[in-house]
Amino acid sequence: MAKEKSYQEINEKIKKGEAVVLTAEEVAQLAKTCTPEEIVEKVDVVTTATFGAMCSSGVFINFGHADPPIRMEKIRLNGVPAYGGLAAVDTYLGATSVNSNNPEYGGAHVMQELIEGKDIILEAWGKGTDCYPRKHIRTVINKNTINEMILFNPRNAYQNYNVAVNTTSKIKYTYMGTLLPNMRNATYSTAGELSPLINDPEFKTIGVGTRIFIGGTTGYVAWPGTQFHTTKPKDENGVPITNAATLAVIGNMKEMSSAFLQAAYYEKYGVSLFVGIGIPIPVLNVEIAKRVSINNSQITTTVLDYGSPGQPKLGYVTYEQLRSGEIEVNGQKVRTAPVASLAKARTIAALLKEMIEKGDFLLQEPIQMFPTGTSLKGLAEIEITE
Amino acid sequence: MNIVKRRIILRFPPQSGDKPLSYVLVKDYDIRINILKAEVMPGKRGSLLLEMEARQSNLDKGIAYLEAHNVECQPLDKRIQFNSDKCISCGNCTAVCFAGALTMNQVTWKMEFNKELCVACELCVKACPLRLFDIDFRDGN
Ligand code: SF4
Ligand code: SF4
Numbered sequence: 001m002a003k004e005k006s007y008q009e010i011n012e013k014i015k016k017g018e019a020v021v022l023t024a025e026e027v028a029q030l031a032k033t034c035t036p037e038e039i040v041e042k043v044d045v046v047t048t049a050t051f052g053a054m055c056s057s058g059v060f061i062n063f064g065h066a067d068p069p070i071r072m073e074k075i076r077l078n079g080v081p082a083y084g085g086l087a088a089v090d091t092y093l094g095a096t097s098v099n100s101n102n103p104e105y106g107g108a109h110v111m112q113e114l115i116e117g118k119d120i121i122l123e124a125w126g127k128g129t130d131c132y133p134r135k136h137i138r139t140v141i142n143k144n145t146i147n148e149m150i151l152f153n154p155r156n157a158y159q160n161y162n163v164a165v166n167t168t169s170k171i172k173y174t175y176m177g178t179l180l181p182n183m184r185n186a187t188y189s190t191a192g193e194l195s196p197l198i199n200d201p202e203f204k205t206i207g208v209g210t211r212i213f214i215g216g217t218t219g220y221v222a223w224p225g226t227q228f229h230t231t232k233p234k235d236e237n238g239v240p241i242t243n244a245a246t247l248a249v250i251g252n253m254k255e256m257s258s259a260f261l262q263a264a265y266y267e268k269y270g271v272s273l274f275v276g277i278g279i280p281i282p283v284l285n286v287e288i289a290k291r292v293s294i295n296n297s298q299i300t301t302t303v304l305d306y307g308s309p310g311q312p313k314l315g316y317v318t319y320e321q322l323r324s325g326e327i328e329v330n331g332q333k334v335r336t337a338p339v340a341s342l343a344k345a346r347t348i349a350a351l352l353k354e355m356i357e358k359g360d361f362l363l364q365e366p367i368q369m370f371p372t373g374t375s376l377k378g379l380a381e382i383e384i385t386e
Numbered sequence: 387m388n389i390v391k392r393r394i395i396l397r398f399p400p401q402s403g404d405k406p407l408s409y410v411l412v413k414d415y416d417i418r419i420n421i422l423k424a425e426v427m428p429g430k431r432g433s434l435l436l437e438m439e440a441r442q443s444n445l446d447k448g449i450a451y452l453e454a455h456n457v458e459c460q461p462l463d464k465r466i467q468f469n470s471d472k473c474i475s476c477g478n479c480t481a482v483c484f485a486g487a488l489t490m491n492q493v494t495w496k497m498e499f500n501k502e503l504c505v506a507c508e509l510c511v512k513a514c515p516l517r518l519f520d521i522d523f524r525d526g527n
Contacts (some may be wrong), residue, residue: 051474053515104517177478178513185481262474264515272515274474325492337481341474342495 003040004285007365010044014359019044021356023349024292026050031293036218039289045356045363047294048196049213049278049348052340053175053264056190057156057273058094059111059253062147063122065089066139071132072124077110077141080123088132092152095263095273106271111151114143115215115258149253151215151261155225159197159245163188163276163317163336165329165370166307173268174306177339181334186303189340192296192319194349195245196279199292201239205281207366210365212249213278213352216260218361219251221279224370231375232321241316242302244371249277251304260348272333276344278352282363303329390442393422393465393506394449396434397458408436409450416440422505427436435506465506467520468499474516482509 013019020043022030027046031039063072065088065350075082075091079099080092099104110120119140128135143149165186172179177187190198200206210221225246232244253261260276281291296319304311317327324335355361411417416485423435438445449459475497480488487503488510490496 042507052476173512178482178509180482184484187478187481248424262516265517266515267512322491325490335481338490338495339478339481341476344477346495 003037003056004226005040005044005283007282007284007363010282010284011362013044014356014362017357017359019356021045021047021280021353023346023353024194025346027142027292028295031295036286036289036293039293040095040283040286043283043289045353046199046281046283047278047349047352047356048194048199048281048292049276049345049352050157050191050192050340051197051260051274051276051342051344052349053266053272054153054156054275055096055175055272057151057153057275058092058107060148060150061093061113062093063089063091063141064145064147065139066134066186069132070124070134070136070137071126071129072126072137073127076123077107077120078105078113080107080110082107084124096271098271102206103270104169104265106263106265108271108273111253111273112258112261112263114149115253115256115261116281117143130168136277138163139366143254150221151219151251151253151256152248153250153275155227155246155336156249156275157196157225157247157279158190158243159201160195160240160301161188161190161243163301163303163322163327164313165303165334166305167305167314168307170307172268172307175266175272176306177337178267179306181307182190183329183334184335184375186322186327186329186336187339188301188319188322188336189338190319191340191342191345192299192323194342194345196277196281197245198239198286198294198299199280200281201237201291203245203370204288204291205284205366206247206279207369209364210279211362211364212251212280213348213355213361214249214251214256215253215276216257216258217251217255219249220364221247221366223248224374227376228370228374229376230370235298237294237298239299241300247277260344274341274344276348278348280352280356280361280363296323303327311381388442389439390445390447391437391439392461393435393437395458395460395506396436396452397460398434398460399434399456401433407455407457410451411438411448415444415451417444417448423507436443465522466501466504466508466510467522468519469520470502472500472516472518473497476515479510479514482513 082093095108123138166179232240262274303314417440420437485505
């Protein structure tokens with residue numbers, strides 16, 4: 001009878017400081033000499049991590065009420081527009097929102113500066129109502145003056161992602177980095193065998209309520225991420241070979257550190273936010289042991305031409321090939337470069353491992369599993385007759 | 387003998403395009419030259435990024451010769467400034483650096499900058515999402 005462990009058993013071990021925790025890279029190494037059955041016996045938790053630019057990120061903020069109070073309907077933070085359609089002094093600041101006078105400065109930069117304790121200029125306007133008479137306010141806020149700042153990212157931690165190349169004769173500036181003409185480089189962003197959703201491709205342990213490391217603190221998986229796609233083509237290991245599922249994540253931004261949440265600006269594209277996420281996977285049974293044992297040579301992704309309309313598919317490569325520094329596309333040797341930080345992802349996986357070993361981080365069983373059989377809709381252009 | 391290597395940007399006036407300046411540098415002053423980058427448009431101002439290797443005295447004479455022919459010479463040794471403290475090792479800059487000055491360490495996956503190999507192409511300036519590279523126009527030496 002194959003061994004089965006429960007969350008409770010693993011958490012008891014963590015509390016006693018007896019849990020065996022490995023990073024996903026370490027377990028991929030171990031799997032070269034151990035069977036999945038042996039791995040279930042030996043290992044309790046595997047830590048996975050990623051540190052990449054995740055544009056679909058942002059923060060809910062509550063500023064507190066001024067005297068006299070204002071119902072904020074138009075809001076600027078260091079000149080960056082934040083959402084003015086929430087109740088009086090709540091807002092959502094998206095990472096990609098930018099200051100129109102300085103498009104290289106955006107929501108992600110404001111978020112980073114808030115985390116670092118810097119002062120931010122808040123300017124807001126309202127129409128003035130009987131209960132909120134004030135029409136304008138210009139003041140300074142920082143993380144100690146505001147009530148809450150709750151990071152809520154609707155689409156993070158992509159399960160696998162494409163490789164980008166550019167077959168045209170012109171340089172292309174994209175969120176996948178600077179793509180040189182005539183396929184003179186190829187960029188990739190996934191942390192391969194360390195990447196969270198690649199180690200649990202069918203979401204047996206990651207679901208709503210999973211406790212995670214986010215931006216330097218403890219947070220949660222809030223929901224399946226937007227564009228959650230579970231029916232993309234998969235390889236023989238059951239791992240999607242292109243970008244597929246995603247996570248919506250939440251955490252207290254007041255506790256975060258700019259070492260794990262970093263603003264970025266991509267030339268001719270815009271502002272984005274590097275987000276550090278770590279997810280522990282409990283090794284409950286042989287099936288999960290097999291999943292976390294996966295290594296870079298077994299993970300495939302799709303090469304897309306970001307230079308041409310429709311981003312045509314040019315082939316498939318493994319993460320082992322990508323990491324070697326060179327891949328072959330259409331018979332041409334192409335130099336590769338990452339655009340997400342494996343070094344930082346490793347730091348996160350090691351930190352999370354240490355937190356669990358010390359008993360500072362317990363595993364939370366999902367309170368609701370993710371949906372299956374999901375796909376994506378496009379956006380149709382429908383003629384509007386009035 | 388003290389052989390020195392210098393990177394120098396040469397800016398040519400519009401009418402000098404057909405003078406065999408580099409031939410003189412090699413033949414008369416014994417300077418080994420390596421063209422790292424060229425932007426020469428007929429009839430317009432052109433610029434060349436050269437690596438020159440020679441004895442210091444010959445190098446000085448060669449530069450004096452160029453300047454006598456209305457070619458501006460700007461040494462380039464301190465051109466790209468890198469703010470390494472803030473680097474997150476994302477790798478974006480390595481995608482564009484064909485000189486091999488910016489590379490990912492294959493073991494640690496940290497980004498490494500070897501200034502010696504930099505040809506000042508400036509592609510990394512825009513490629514770094516944290517804007518950690520700056521062009522420094524001060525003369526180096
Ligand atoms: S300026 Fe060009 S050669 Fe120098 S480091 Fe940057 S990309 Fe490399
Ligand atoms: S692009 Fe910038 S942050 Fe990224 S590795 Fe290069 S220098 Fe470091």
